[in-house]
Amino acid sequence: MSLVNRQLLLRTRPEGLVRQENFELREQPAPALADGQALVRVLYLSMDPTNRVWMSDVPQYMPPVAIGEVMRSLGLGRVVASKSSRYAVGDLVQGLVGWQDYAVLDDARAKDWVKLPPKPPVALPTLLGACGFSGITAYYGLTEIAPVQSGETLVVSAAAGSVGSIAGQIGKLRGARVVGIAGGPDKCRHLIEDLGFDAAVDYKADHWKQALAEATPDGVHVNFENVGGPVMRAVLSRMVNGGRVALCGLIANYASGGKPADDYSVIIVKRLTVRGFLAFDYQDQQRAVQELVGWVLSGKIKAGETVAHGLENAPLVLNRLFDGSHTGKLVLKVADDH
Ligand SMILES: NC(=O)c1ccc[n+]([C@@H]2O[C@H](COP(=O)([O-])OP(=O)(O)OC[C@H]3O[C@@H](n4cnc5c(N)ncnc54)[C@H](OP(=O)(O)O)[C@@H]3O)[C@@H](O)[C@H]2O)c1
Incomplete structure (x- = not known):
């Protein structure tokens, strides 16, 4: 029986949120294998903010996805046919x-x-979230980029999301006072009641900057930054002299085309160290994965995922990263694992 391969090809570059019409759904036979190749049945796609960046015509750490090309995405799957010497069926x-x-x-x-x-x-x-790339990102951000010490105050933005929820919990394991910033009262309750954060600030509520100040009476020693824009500026204004920022992401800019504010004087005035990083750069990811799996299995860290369904829905599901209608890792299930 011949296998049908559905593919989503980038047709036009989105402006703002992604629209279904930005993609063409094409069906064709699954590719025939040459020697040295294996065929992978995709089971789950990782929905990542960086996917939205790859759709833009802006070269970054990877080139943009070309018009007419299958949308690039991290995911996992099973080998279902093999002419490879390295990979076997299963x-x-x-x-x-x-x-x-x-x-x-x-x-x-x-x-x-x-x-x-x-x-x-x-x-x-979970292999795409807490024990995968998100967890690895949180792990290196807080152990190598801006190691947080016991007794310090750590502020994490997009804290109920995939990277942020793990970063905050790692901060707690390291003995920090952890304050999360997230959109809406439900997410803030989740951070405190389910994930053990010390305080949570709803950046969509009135007077949230005042709430941030009250949640950080000793200032902020480390900022694990996922958002940028007004959220990041508010956190920087709360930092202690000599504070450290692990600059992980700037999601507030990805879909809006917005540019970060160009007033960086706070970095001078407070003698801050701001270090951007890419989790890709860490070759020894197994060390992080082993520790993360151990934490999840022992219950020291709670892994959470939101699972959406259907390959054809990928463009609109991706928007959930930008409207915040998910918690933990957002994944798209493409097929059952038989
Ligand atoms: N440097 C690296 O190697 C690396 C690796 C992976 C991810 N990242 C970055 O890490 C960040 C989080 O990624 P993720 O995969 O874990 O996604 P995520 O946090 O699961 O989802 C994104 C979250 O961002 C929040 N958000 C979206 N637009 C916002 C805005 N304008 N202002 C404030 N909050 C906003 C939403 O939460 P609310 O409901 O709270 O608004 C949403 O749930 C992204 O910036 C991503 O690019 C970096």
């Missing part, structure tokens, strides 16, 4: 699978893929 792999049902894994590009245990100790969506 292997579970993670890599840039793209918005499609089937991806081809090439032995020559094996370094771009991670072979996962065939029966992982945590659920598959």
Whole structure:
């Protein structure tokens, strides 16, 4: 029986939020394999803010997705056919699978893929969230980029999201007072009651800057920054002299085309250290993954995911990262794992 491969190709570059018409859904037979290749059935796609950046015509740490190209995306899947010497049918792999049902894994590009245990100790969506790239990002941000010390105050923005929820919980494990910033009272309650944050600030509420000041009476020693814009400016204004910023992301700018404010004087006045980083740069990701899996299995860290369904829905599901209608890691389920 021939396999049908549905693919979502970038048709036009979105302005603002993504529209379904920005993508073309194409159906064609799954690719035939050459020697040294394996066919991967995509099971889950990772919905990442950076996907929105890749749709823009702005070269970043990776080139933009070209018009007519399958949308680039991290995901995981099972090998269902193989002419590879490295990958056998049944292997579970993670890599840039793209918005499609089937991806081809090439032995020559094996370094771009991670072979996962065939029966992982945590659920598959968790391998894209707390025990995957989000967790790795939070881990290195708070251990290498801006290591937070016991007794310090850590502020995390987009704190109920995938990276932020893990960053805040790592901060608690390291003995920090942790303040999360998130949109809406439900998310703020979740941070305190479920994830053990010390305080939470709803940046969509009136007087939220006052609430931030009250939640950080000793100032802010470390800022794990995911958002940018007014949220970041408010946090910087609360930092102690010599404070450190792990600049992880600036999601407030990704869909709006907005530019960060150009008044950086607070960085001088407060003698701040601001370090941007990309989790890709850390080659030794296994160290982080092992520790994260241990924390999740022992209950020291709670992993949470929002699972959406249907490959064809990927463009609109991605918008949930920008309207905040998810908690934890947002993943898209493409197929059952038989
Ligand atoms: N440097 C790296 O290597 C690396 C790796 C992965 C991710 N990142 C970055 O980390 C950040 C979080 O990524 P994620 O995958 O964990 O996504 P996420 O936090 O699960 O989802 C994004 C969240 O951002 C918040 N948000 C969206 N627009 C906002 C705005 N204008 N102002 C304030 N908050 C806004 C929303 O939460 P609310 O409901 O609270 O508004 C939303 O839930 C992103 O900036 C991403 O680019 C960086």
